[in-house]
Amino acid sequence: xxxxxxxxxxxxxxxxxxxxxxxxxxxxxxxxxxxxxxxxxxxxxxxxxxxxxxxxxxxxxxxxxxxxxxxxxxxxxxxxxxxxxxxxxxxxxxxxxxxxxxxxxxxxxxxxxxxxxxxxxxxxxxxxxxxxxxxxxxxxxxxxxxxxxxxxxxxxxxxxxxxxxxxxxxxxxxxxxxxxxxxxxxxxxxxxxxxxxxxxxxxxxxxxxxxxxxxxxxxxxxxxxxxxxxxxxxxxxxxxxxxxxxxxxxxxxxxxxxxxxxxxxxxxxxxxxxxxxxxxxxxxxxxxxxxxxxxxxxxxxxxxxxxxxxxxxxxxxxxxxxxxxxxxxxxxxxxxxxxxxxxxxxxxxxxxxxxxxxxxxxxxxxxxxxxxxxxxxxxxxxxxxxxxxxxxxxxxxxxxxxxxxxxxxxxxxxxxxxxxxxxxxxxxxxxxxxxxxxxxxxxxxxxxxxxxxxxxxxxxxxxxxxxxxxxxxxxxxxxxxxxxxxxxxxxxxxxxxxxxxxxx
Amino acid sequence: xxxxxxxxxxxxxxxxxxxxxxxxxxxxxxxxxxxxxxxxxxxxxxxxxxxxxxxxxxxxxxxxxxxxxxxxxxxxxxxxxxxxxxxxxx
Ligand SMILES: Cc1cc2nc3c(=O)[nH]c(=O)nc-3n(C[C@H](O)[C@H](O)[C@H](O)COP(=O)(O)OP(=O)(O)OC[C@H]3O[C@@H](n4cnc5c(N)ncnc54)[C@H](O)[C@@H]3O)c2cc1C
Numbered sequence: 387x388x389x390x391x392x393x394x395x396x397x398x399x400x401x402x403x404x405x406x407x408x409x410x411x412x413x414x415x416x417x418x419x420x421x422x423x424x425x426x427x428x429x430x431x432x433x434x435x436x437x438x439x440x441x442x443x444x445x446x447x448x449x450x451x452x453x454x455x456x457x458x459x460x461x462x463x464x465x466x467x468x469x470x471x472x473x474x475x476x477x478x479x480x481x482x483x484x485x486x487x488x489x490x491x492x493x494x495x496x497x498x499x500x501x502x503x504x505x506x507x508x509x510x511x512x513x514x515x516x517x518x519x520x521x522x523x524x525x526x527x528x529x530x531x532x533x534x535x536x537x538x539x540x541x542x543x544x545x546x547x548x549x550x551x552x553x554x555x556x557x558x559x560x561x562x563x564x565x566x567x568x569x570x571x572x573x574x575x576x577x578x579x580x581x582x583x584x585x586x587x588x589x590x591x592x593x594x595x596x597x598x599x600x601x602x603x604x605x606x607x608x609x610x611x612x613x614x615x616x617x618x619x620x621x622x623x624x625x626x627x628x629x630x631x632x633x634x635x636x637x638x639x640x641x642x643x644x645x646x647x648x649x650x651x652x653x654x655x656x657x658x659x660x661x662x663x664x665x666x667x668x669x670x671x672x673x674x675x676x677x678x679x680x681x682x683x684x685x686x687x688x689x690x691x692x693x694x695x696x697x698x699x700x701x702x703x704x705x706x707x708x709x710x711x712x713x714x715x716x717x718x719x720x721x722x723x724x725x726x727x728x729x730x731x732x733x734x735x736x737x738x739x740x741x742x743x744x745x746x747x748x749x750x751x752x753x754x755x756x757x758x759x760x761x762x763x764x765x766x767x768x769x770x771x772x773x774x775x776x777x778x779x780x781x782x783x784x785x786x787x788x789x790x791x792x793x794x795x796x797x798x799x800x801x802x803x804x805x806x807x808x809x810x811x812x813x814x815x816x817x818x819x820x821x822x823x824x825x826x827x828x829x830x831x832x833x834x835x836x837x838x839x840x841x842x843x844x845x846x847x848x849x850x851x852x853x854x855x856x857x858x859x860x861x862x863x864x865x866x867x868x869x870x871x872x873x874x875x876x877x878x879x880x881x882x883x884x885x886x887x888x889x890x
Numbered sequence: 891x892x893x894x895x896x897x898x899x900x901x902x903x904x905x906x907x908x909x910x911x912x913x914x915x916x917x918x919x920x921x922x923x924x925x926x927x928x929x930x931x932x933x934x935x936x937x938x939x940x941x942x943x944x945x946x947x948x949x950x951x952x953x954x955x956x957x958x959x960x961x962x963x964x965x966x967x968x969x970x971x972x973x974x975x976x977x978x979x980x
Contacts, residue, residue, distance in 0.1 A: 518958065527959070623960035666909065673912045673920045688960060698969050706973070715967050723952035734931065740911070742922055743930040 396441045396486075400462050404444060404486075407454040412492070414443040423487045428475045428844065429746040429805040431815045440467065440481040447492045449567055449575055449610035456608065456874075457573030459486055465877050466571075468604035470511060470542035473534045475749065476841035478545060478603035482878035488608055490541050496520060497611070504616045505564060505585045510541030510609045527619040529556040529688075532839075535726050544609045547601025549798055549839040551725055554644075554789045555652035555688055556617060560600050566612040568599055571870035575610075584613045598865070603841050604876040606869055622694035624650075624687040625722030626702060628710035629679040633658055634760075636681035639708035640787065641756055643685050644794025646704055648697040650689035654789050656797075657682040658763060661784025664802075667736065669728065671717045683710060686722065735781035735804030738774075745781060745804035750822060750847075752829035753838035754799040759787050765828045766801045773821045777814045779806035790838055798838040801825070822846030830854055843879050851880060899937035919945050 404413050414420070424438040441464075446452045459466045465485030472479050481487055493509030496517065500506065501524060508517060515536050518527055531551045532538055538548070544566060548559040556562065564587055565579025578596050581589025599606055630636035640656040657665075659680050665672035672679070685701050687694050702712070712718075721728070735745035754762050763785055770782045781804035787797040805818070826836045826847035835854060836842040842851050852859040863885035866873075873886050905913035905921070912920045919941065927933045936944075956963050 515958070522958070531959075620960040622962050622964050623956065624964040624966070626966040667911050668922065670918065670920050673909055691962060691964075694964055695969065698964055698966070699973060702966060702969055702973055706970075712966055712970060715965050718966055719956065719963055720952055723955040726955070736926075737930070739929075740926060741929045742927045 396464065397462075400458065400464065401442070403458045404442075404455065407458065408444055408446055408451055412445040412447070414445065415441075419443045420487075423469055423472065423489065424480065426472055426474050426477060426479055427746070428477060429748050429807045429810065430477075431810040431812065432807055433811075438480050438482065439484070440487040441484050443487045443489055445489050445492050449493075449569065452488065452490070452493075452608050452610050453569045453573045453575050455486065455488055456569050456571065459874050460572055460872055463872050463874060466608075466874050467876050468541070468545060468608045470539040470545065471513070471534070471537050472542075473538045474542055474546055474603075474840065476546070476603065476837070476843040478841055478843055478876070478879065479542070485874075485877075490608065490610070491539065493541075493610060494539075499524060499526075500585070501526075503585050505613055506616060507584070507611060507613045508540060510544065510566070510612055511539055513537065513539050514543075521616060522619055525619050526616045528562065528614050529617055530559055530562050530614075533726050540612050540614075541609050544600055544612065545602065545604050546839075546841050549790065551788070552652040552686065552688060554654075554792045555650065558790075560597060562615050563596070563600070564613045564615050565596065566599070566609045568607045568609050570607045571872070571875040579613075587615065601841065603843055603879050605866060605879050605882055606875060620688040620690075620694075622687075622689065622691040623722070624694050624698045624701075625684060625718050626698075626705070627682060627684045627713045627718045627721055628705050629675070629713055630681040630683065630710060631678045633681045633763075635709050636683050637760065639705055639710055640683050640789075641794060642704050642708055643683070643701055644756070644789045646700060647792075648687065648700055650687040650694050650697040651701070651792060652686040652688045654683065654685045654794075656759075656787045657684075658785045658787075660767060660782055661786055661802075664782075664784045668734075671713075671721055682713075684718075684722065735783065735806070738778045743779075743806050744808070745779075746807045747783070747802060748805050749800045749802045749840075750825045751798055751800045751837055751839045752826070752834050753790065753796050754787075754829060754832060754834040755796050756794055758832040758834065759797060759799060762799055762828055762832050762834070763787075766825055769821050769824045769828070770801060770803060773817055777817055779809040779814055780804065780818070781806075796834070796838070799829070799834070800839075819846040823849055826850045848881055894939075899939060900935065902938060902941075916941065916945070 420439050444455050465483045467481045467487045469479040469487050469489045491511040494511035495509045498507040514530050529552055532548050543559040550558050565584050567577045569575055578599050580596055581591035636656055640654050643654045687697050734742050737743050774780045783802035783804050785801045787799050790796050823846040836847050866882045867885040903915045905915050908914045911923050913923050914920050924933055
């Protein structure tokens with residue numbers, strides 16, 4: 387039997403086996419333990435919360451315990467959902483078919499810091515901020531810096547193939563994780579990297595399995611330990627913010643900054659007029675800005691002091707020649723330091739009448755080439771405007787475009803949407819799902835990818851993943867079925883149940 | 891240390907309208923205009939010291955984040971001044 391519909395209720399026998407494997411303390415059945423692991427921060431119709439609640443939660447303390455849990459689940463055909471920080475925005479850690487949530491947060495130890503080879507090996511339940519507090523004492527840093535830096539964890543970064551705010555300088559999760567240990571859906575423990583060797587950054591040996599097991603949203607196994615690449619903690623940080631009176635000039639400027647080839651360049655961001663309007667409502671830096679501030683650009687550089695200063699001068703000159711107005715040190719320093727909280731924190735939006743209403747933050751993200759950004763921007767805002775016309779519980783919080791690489795080839799393109807979750811009924815939810823599908827379609831029509839950052843598992847965009855990947859999606863189905871013959875590993879995600887329903 | 895007086899703490903300074911949607915009571919601390927918080931959400935009342943504490947701890951947090959990521963923050967204004975003086979950037 388494979389799992390294609392709703393899972394059977396867990397039997398006492400399964401409970402007893404799990405308790406034997408982990409000890410009763412780490413098998414959690416209480417309502418709070420289960421309901422708290424039923425959702426992630428992405429808004430959803432809260433009146434349907436009950437549909438996502440797991441049967442129980444386990445908190446293993448070692449790879450061997452994870453393997454034992456997986457073997458038990460596989461033997462009894464029970465769905466398993468890996469969960470780390472629970473901050474993923476594509477519902478990856480949400481149990482769609484009940485079963486067992488494997489929360490890996492207890493595996494948060496630092497096992498080794500190798501100062502000579504500049505690596506560390508950690509349990510995947512560790513958070514990057516906490517890790518960097520320790521690494522900082524050695525003058526080192528692990529520069530995986532999502533906006534969720536204070537709360538997402540290394541295993542979830544692997545599960546989503548995360549995107550980093552300083553990725554244009556240091557690479558993203560896939561570049562920074564050298565190798566990791568993983569429990570396959572059958573309970574077998576393997577290690578994957580760029581070839582063999584725990585600390586090898588480049589190998590040509592065999593298939594490049596590290597990439598296969600990264601970004602699979604917990605559908606192919608559970609990462610338990612990771613070996614990470616470390617950098618010297620930067621001597622200097624530089625983060626100028628500039629204002630423009632129109633989007634087009636800001637767009638040209640961000641392109642020039644990104645293409646300049648400055649070695650310490652860690653990223654550049656462009657904020658459009660909608661984002662500036664949104665910031666003017668609630669953000670201390672932008673409330674007092676004059677009306678002719680219509681678009682913003684920020685560039686970031688990290689590295690040795692002399693190199694950051696030299697690169698910084700070049701970036702400033704490029705921006706000045708492009709007509710940018712420097713917003714001053716206070717805003718530049720403060721806004722960059724606030725990069726981990728400013729999108730999500732307002733937790734309120736505006737009704738059509740301008741009244742404040744409680745809203746959660748949701749973002750739709752795509753990977754889009756530089757030359758396609760203006761068109762995608764127009765089409766995305768139009769989609770959200772139509773949605774808000776019909777359902778004013780949605781609010782357009784603006785867009786930003788953020789370099790993913792050091793050459794300016796493609797941008798994490800994001801539209802932030804406020805959603806009044808408590809008012810989401812089935813009709814508004816259906817309209818939202820349609821809008822999400824339309825947003826994803828625009829990214830594909832412009833030669834992009836549905837997601838640069840979070841994954842594309844949620845209702846709406848997930849329908850288009852086969853279209854995006856073409857024949858590659860068939861390979862995904864075959865890989866899934868080969869590695870997870872009983873479909874126990876996060877079933878329902880990415881439409882992979884198809885692998886068991888029809889011959890791919 | 892000055893004495894804590896309940897009335898004093900619960901009487902915020904008068905609001906200055908800074909934009910259509912925001913007011914300012916303490917320097918550089920902006921609030922959503924209370925007129926916009928009458929239908930769906932109620933504005934919370936904070937004693938003055940708490941408002942100032944929240945703003946100050948926000949500043950502490952941002953400072954911490956700078957130090958956490960790098961030893962030093964480079965001033966854009968300083969580099970711009972160098973550029974204007976004609977001694978850098980190429
Ligand atoms: C305010 C905010 C800002 C964000 N900013 C960014 C950003 O800048 N960049 C970015 O990339 N993301 C961002 N995200 C999304 C999210 O933080 C990332 O996707 C992050 O990588 C998820 O990590 P997590 O530990 O919370 O994982 P979870 O949400 O617990 O899990 C994410 C996925 O990985 C799987 N998984 C979890 N643990 C494991 C494991 N040990 N082995 C295998 N699979 C596993 C889960 O099943 C799930 O599918 C943001 C989220 C929020 C709320």
